[in-house]
Amino acid sequence: MPNPFSLEGKVILITGASSGIGKDTAIECSKMGAQLIITARNPERLNETFGLLQGEYHQQFTADIATDSGIESLAGMLPGLDGIVHVAGIIKPKPFHFLNRNELDEIMNTNFSGPTLLTNALIRKKLIKKQASIVFISSVSGVACSFLGGASYSASKGAINGIVKGMALDLAAKHIRVNSVLPGMIDTGIFDGSAISKEDLIEDRKRYPLGRYGKPTDVAYAVIYLLSDASSWVTGSNLLIDGGFTLL
Amino acid sequence: MEINEFVQNFASLFDETEASEFSAETNFREIEEWSSFTVLSVIAMVDAEYKVKISGDEIRVAQTILDVYNIVKSKM
Numbered sequence: 001m002p003n004p005f006s007l008e009g010k011v012i013l014i015t016g017a018s019s020g021i022g023k024d025t026a027i028e029c030s031k032m033g034a035q036l037i038i039t040a041r042n043p044e045r046l047n048e049t050f051g052l053l054q055g056e057y058h059q060q061f062t063a064d065i066a067t068d069s070g071i072e073s074l075a076g077m078l079p080g081l082d083g084i085v086h087v088a089g090i091i092k093p094k095p096f097h098f099l100n101r102n103e104l105d106e107i108m109n110t111n112f113s114g115p116t117l118l119t120n121a122l123i124r125k126k127l128i129k130k131q132a133s134i135v136f137i138s139s140v141s142g143v144a145c146s147f148l149g150g151a152s153y154s155a156s157k158g159a160i161n162g163i164v165k166g167m168a169l170d171l172a173a174k175h176i177r178v179n180s181v182l183p184g185m186i187d188t189g190i191f192d193g194s195a196i197s198k199e200d201l202i203e204d205r206k207r208y209p210l211g212r213y214g215k216p217t218d219v220a221y222a223v224i225y226l227l228s229d230a231s232s233w234v235t236g237s238n239l240l241i242d243g244g245f246t247l248l
Numbered sequence: 249m250e251i252n253e254f255v256q257n258f259a260s261l262f263d264e265t266e267a268s269e270f271s272a273e274t275n276f277r278e279i280e281e282w283s284s285f286t287v288l289s290v291i292a293m294v295d296a297e298y299k300v301k302i303s304g305d306e307i308r309v310a311q312t313i314l315d316v317y318n319i320v321k322s323k324m
Contacts, residue, residue: 093288094288094291094292095285095288095289095292098289098292098293098295098296100296148284148285148288149285149288193303193305194303194304195287195288195291195292195303195304196284196288196304197284197287197303197304197305197307197308198305199308200284200287200304
């Protein structure tokens with residue numbers, strides 16, 4: 001029986017593939033048969049992910065999609081795509097009253113405007129095929145809740161939530177689906193060296209009804225579903241993956 | 249950077265505790281409203297006022313305002 005979750009024969013672009021959720025999503029998608037194009041800003045770490053992909057014909061491109069020039073050069077190298085996974089993102093916890101324009105611009109460019117503008121550049125170049133699936137990694141923060149010092153991050157993820165709805169409508173005529181996943185805290189080291197201490201994270205972990213933080217593969221498997229033909233009637237949705245965090 | 253000014257900036261992060269209660273020797277962990285959110289505020293204040301980046305883990309080893317001042321000073 002054919003596997004409805006197979007990604008065999010699909011060409012999929014994954015941003016932010018050098019670490020965390022992006023890295024594991026790339027690896028798991030390759031195991032499901034996808035032909036991957038992975039991208040990130042750091043060439044060494046990107047190459048490390050590249051070496052872990054199964055199968056053949058994958059490609060890697062170093063790019064910074066937070067800038068127009070980065071988007072343009074990446075879009076110029078890409079073939080036709082069956083799927084995109086927008087993982088690239090940053091987090092800089094800071095109390096609301098200390099936020100400034102530069103930091104807001106940086107987080108909105110990386111988490112929201114960059115992925116959005118890359119996608120519309122690819123649509124205009126007709127590089128996103130009919131029946132393609134676009135997946136944004138959003139967050140529970142900004143959609144269902146937030147966290148202390150997380151105003152700017154939540155804003156960027158809330159913006160993704162909004163654009164996913166609008167894109168899904170506008171692109172339905174092209175039979176391109178657009179969805180997001182909303183992870184709770186995933187063990188990726190995203191807070192290493194930040195204002196959030198290790199002790200804070202140990203306490204925070206106790207607030208998850210399923211008793212642990214998520215693993216990058218927990219998100220990767222949801223992304224595989226949304227990229228695959230198993231979800232071919234699913235568009236504009238937010239898939240919650242949070243170990244029950246937002247139930248409380 | 250001057251210690252009195254640093255103490256004032258530190259004190260300004262608190263909403264309930266009077267500024268006059270703060271000195272360089274104040275053990276900020278004993279202040280009732282001290283929390284992990286105050287840690288974020290200290291880091292943001294140090295970044296905004298002194299252009300120095302410190303981490304949550306660095307603040308965890310400090311006890312007094314002077315300790316934090318010294319961490320910031322060592323990074324200037």
